[in-house]
Amino acid sequence: MQAKAPDFEIRLAVDAADLKAAQRLRYQVFVEELGGDGALVDHAARLECDKYDPYYDHILLVDRARSGQPVVGVYRVFRSDMAGPNGKTGQFYTEGEYDLTQLKNSGKRLLELGRSCVHADYRGGMAMTRLWNGLAAYVEEHDIEVLFGVASFHGTDIDALKQPLSYLHYNHLAPENLRVRAAERHFQTMQLLPKDQVDTRLAARAVPPLIKAYLRLGGFVGDGVFIDRAFNTTDVCLVMNIAGMSARHRTLYFRGNTT
Numbered sequence: 001m002q003a004k005a006p007d008f009e010i011r012l013a014v015d016a017a018d019l020k021a022a023q024r025l026r027y028q029v030f031v032e033e034l035g036g037d038g039a040l041v042d043h044a045a046r047l048e049c050d051k052y053d054p055y056y057d058h059i060l061l062v063d064r065a066r067s068g069q070p071v072v073g074v075y076r077v078f079r080s081d082m083a084g085p086n087g088k089t090g091q092f093y094t095e096g097e098y099d100l101t102q103l104k105n106s107g108k109r110l111l112e113l114g115r116s117c118v119h120a121d122y123r124g125g126m127a128m129t130r131l132w133n134g135l136a137a138y139v140e141e142h143d144i145e146v147l148f149g150v151a152s153f154h155g156t157d158i159d160a161l162k163q164p165l166s167y168l169h170y171n172h173l174a175p176e177n178l179r180v181r182a183a184e185r186h187f188q189t190m191q192l193l194p195k196d197q198v199d200t201r202l203a204a205r206a207v208p209p210l211i212k213a214y215l216r217l218g219g220f221v222g223d224g225v226f227i228d229r230a231f232n233t234t235d236v237c238l239v240m241n242i243a244g245m246s247a248r249h250r251t252l253y254f255r256g257n258t259t
Contacts, residue, residue, distance in 0.1 A: 031048050110147075
């Protein structure tokens with residue numbers, strides 16, 4: 001655990017040093033803890049990176065009381081009006097896994113969320129809430145209407161995940177107008193059990209905390225999963241309409257506190 005009480009600051013990455021700090025934290029979480037890898041991961045420098053990083057905004061949670069590695073939380077975000085690696089606007093990382101036609105044709109202002117992580121020393125406290133406060137301020141600043149992005153189960157054994165994935169399919173599938181679908185070339189159904197064979201309590205316990213948090217906020221899951229063998233994860237696509245958030249959650253997260 002951290003030696004001192006945290007002194008949090010939320011801000012965007014502004015230079016190459018900030019980006020490397022985010023990539024270093026991602027390496028600790030996604031590579032060292034979870035066993036992920038990728039074509040552009042720099043193991044020598046301990047940086048988890050890809051071709052999208054230079055084009056995205058990176059929301060940083062900084063603990064000013066921490067020496068050595070003060071960046072302790074990260075969100076990577078991309079708006080539908082930003083230009084990606086190919087120079088076109090609205091070309092998302094998630095499109096490598098999901099067909100986003102429903103969202104892109106909705107006319108709504110979109111924000112893709114990804115690479116979200118918090119340092120192990122700060123989990124279970126206020127760090128994630130503060131990171132979400134920063135995300136909420138970003139959403140308000142850019143008048144975002146719909147949030148989406150992949151979130152992961154650890155591991156790629158689909159049989160071991162049949163309870164929680166079936167539970168999500170039957171209970172939290174996105175409405176038709178927001179229902180993204182895993183790309184056909186690697187579509188894996190979430191409907192792995194008949195509905196009457198889903199143990200709701202067991203299945204809910206197996207859903208990762210981040211996915212549960214989005215569902216509590218009013219989020220949904222898309223149709224089908226993507227098995228990411230390089231990252232050692234099974235991915236679902238989460239979609240959340242900001243207008244559908246409860247008043248209580250809007251008060252909790254959308255309070256404009258970014259310091």
